[in-house]
Amino acid sequence: MTATATAHRPDGRSPASSGIVAGFPAPVRGRIVGRLIDAVLATPFYIAGSIAGFDSVAGATIAAAGAAFVIWNQVWRVARSGASIGQSVLGIRLVDNASGAPLPLWRCAVREVVFLLLTVLTVVTLLRRDRRALHDLIAGSFASDAIAGDALRSARRVDDDTLRGLPGRRRRESDIRALFTGAAMLSLLITALIVFSLVAEAWTFVSNVELGSLWGTQWAPRFGEYDIKTLIVGSLIVTAVAMVVALPIGLGSAIYLSEYARPRVRKVLKPVLEILAGLPSVVVGFFALRWIAPNVVQRFFDAGIFSLMAAGLGVGLLTIPLMASISEDALTAVPRPLREASAGLGARKKTTTSRVVLPAAVSGLVAAFIVTVSRAIGETMVVFLAAGGGGNVATFTADPTEAGSTMTAAMAAQASGTDAVVGEALTFESLFFVGLVLFLVTLGLNLLADRFVRRVRQAY
């Protein structure tokens, strides 16, 4: 079934007007970016190969796979569909210069070889008006603007075939989709690598460590003492102190911003939290050590310059913005009608807030609390600097005014100081063991928080 449209035809779509048989030349920028994409796709092979060493069997295999990929992408694909992945994504179609027909395989190969050998020269010759560079001239090819080419071909005919669209454009769309899919899959790879790098060594530690050395009085891996409770209690103390600061201040700020502050006031006050959120943790660590410790901790307690409390206060400071922003999200998610219903009954703002808004937002607030706890447990540098956690040895203590260490700081401490982690046989592996515990704890907390967040979404 064919129908020809009666409507007027816009000019500029007729091939004759381009003056070149095979269509419009593809823009130079696109051709360069296309090359870049093809190169990026091939780099993982190169990196993997050089890591394995090209003279090893594994390396040679990877190199061969890489070569096969490049030939498939940049020669075979071009001969078959007119474009490598990079070219396809940038809307370039490679055709025979004279006829506009697809290029045979061997000429695609010649073109790529010439390009590889004489890259600089080919780039210079791109200055020609038809953008045919040296390798194009030798292979008799023409890099055409595939999208402009589509316009030339799609007449206003309606039948099964034209409505199917042009294969080039469909392939382009699916190539682009594939690239983005790859980018998203990378996050799964990262998680896999994290788990992999933690679990193997941690397992070595767990299966080889003397159980007795896991329970003692200090965490001193270089001397074979792995009293893990020292670190866990240290982490708990720091987190508890931090939450004493972050919970009320963060929550209070959030309530003020969401319930009370007029838009203009908000616009001035909100950035305070955002700047606080942007402070690097080493800066807060320095502040905790050099200002909070002497001016706050030592003024009220009989403490040394290093103390878990100073570190906890610093971590609290650092986590205020997180607590505030998630709580604020939870509060603003409470539907208006609920507030209005309360206000309509004549309730005061404070009553509405504390009796209606807060209870309604409780799931989100719990999530905020959990996420903040998780962040506090994971904070390293403040403890490293202010709690004395930078040392090699941490003695067990449950007293916040004493020096101590946390899981995070112990890991950093172990990796610093000397260039390589040395000491008893399992010193190195203990690092991974602590890392795994830390990873699992924060993972659990994050998943838990996610639960609560989802409950908020379901409710409204």
Place this chain on the structure above:
Amino acid sequence: MQITKEQRVDETSAMIDDIEVREDPRASEIVLETRDLDVYYGAFRAVRDVGLRIRANEITAMIGPSGCGKSTVLRCFNRMNDLIESARVEGEVRYHDVDLYGDKIDAVEVRRRIGMVFQKPNPFPKSIFDNVAYGPRVAGQRRGLDDLVERSLQRAALWDEVKDRLKDSALGLSGGQQQRLCIARALAVDPDVLLMDEPCSALDPIATGRIEELMQEIKHDYTIVIVTHNMQQAARVSDRTAFFTAEVNEESDRRTGLLVEYDRTQNIFSNPSDGRTEAYVTGRFG
């Protein structure tokens, strides 16, 4: 009123045949046709059993109470429903006798031939020129864009108002101008069919009048389908009118839309054959 599926299918095809019989022999060719069209959003059936034949170079109006599925049906004509993940289409939509939902049919190609103008004017946050040139550009046109933009704006009766500020943002135009810009944008790709979903509902009467005039002018080149809540508008501009309504049916407690009557506009408004149509057009319903 309980109607069984079989009865109803019979009714629909009978209706089409009716029209066919009364058709004058010079009637133009059928551009769009639906057969037993059902559209679902998830499990909810929004419209059922729509049978329509839309003819070339005519203006077809779709009227009916809110929620009866006019937009839903309209959006099937250029596969805009593909953008809604939950939407599912059953039955056939044929365009020049090609099944639009057939195997391997490319929605992009469909939309290049069947353009759409939306209820709320939705110009891109770009210049006036870039708005109109957008469609041809993505279709691969590289030359002659100046001419094309001018011609499209002229067709949409907007050229004189904007010719000195083509580089200005389209968002600076008035609502009526924005809607005509959207029409110009749709015309620039030289479509075969133009779908308009309540194109005047956000406009004042003067702007509405201009768009109605415009539709009359361009209908010789295009086939137009318009959804409208304005009965006078349907009566004024359209050649044929389809009346939809929504009824509670056996399978769910939500109301499912259906096509009640489809005929020449004159007949729908002066001599409807279905009581529901009459009630609606005389204002006793909806």
Place this chain on the structure above:
Amino acid sequence: MKLGTVLPDQTRKDVERRLQRGGIDFGGFVFRLALVSCLVFALLVLLVLVADVFDRGFGVLTDRGLDFLSAPLRTRADEAGIFQSLRGTFWIGVFVVALAFPFGIGAAIYLEEYAPDNRLTRLIDVNIRNLAGVPSVVYGILGFSIFVKAADGFFPGSVGDHAGKTTAAAGVTLAVLVLPIVIITSAEAIRAVPREIREASYGVGATQWDTIRTNVLPYAAPGILTGTLLSLARALGEAAPLILVGAVQGRLGSRTGFFEPEQLSEQFTAMPITITDWATKPANSGFVENTAAAIIVLLVVVLLANAVAILLRNRFENKRAGR
């Protein structure tokens, strides 16, 4: 909505009591004051922090000026400078821009525009949000056991204990660290693109990629830029993962220029590392002042990136709202 079911009984009693009592709402005033003082507290601490750092460090910067920026790490406080640290931080930034930005934005585009609503998508989604919550020191382990080893194999000639503990390994580690943040913020920006714009684009026959490239991304660009800048700032201020990746804390031997790519295959340090190292030196060694001076430099870089991001976002929010 039935009010009786929504409001707890308590509230109604409270309201009744209030209505009977009348007068000024003293409790409400105190409540409000308490809330404001939370924010004021945060502001005050911020001011004290900045003042303290400037008080200690500004002298170093004014006395030594460029010398402090261009001198290498040394054991004497009055000679030590942050040249290599700035250089390391610069290159780490390059890695974040070159790796985390394109891959992060790409993943966000996939999740918002392409991903079907299925289990794999939900897995990726949960996974990214969890990655964002993994402590930075754990990324250090990833860097140490994967990227350092990879760099060792990749750069020929780097041998011995330092093998692989290079700028490149550090850069990749931090790029991976902020990747989830880039994805999450970019996805948010893309999600905010109005439906009408997409429909208009598809309606004139644009393909999905046309629509993304010419409409979705330009509209989301300010939001994406804000997110990427914030994550860049985050990366530049990170120390913990760098310690695990083997940043040099004492002296750093070779002294080459700033921009030479050979940097990538050599040992490195960075601003936060130098700050950490100096901060733990004895109080009267002169290094405390140096630390504060280095912090000022780092804050200028990091807070500038933050401030630009916040301003950008506010400006575009206003613009959108004003439309």
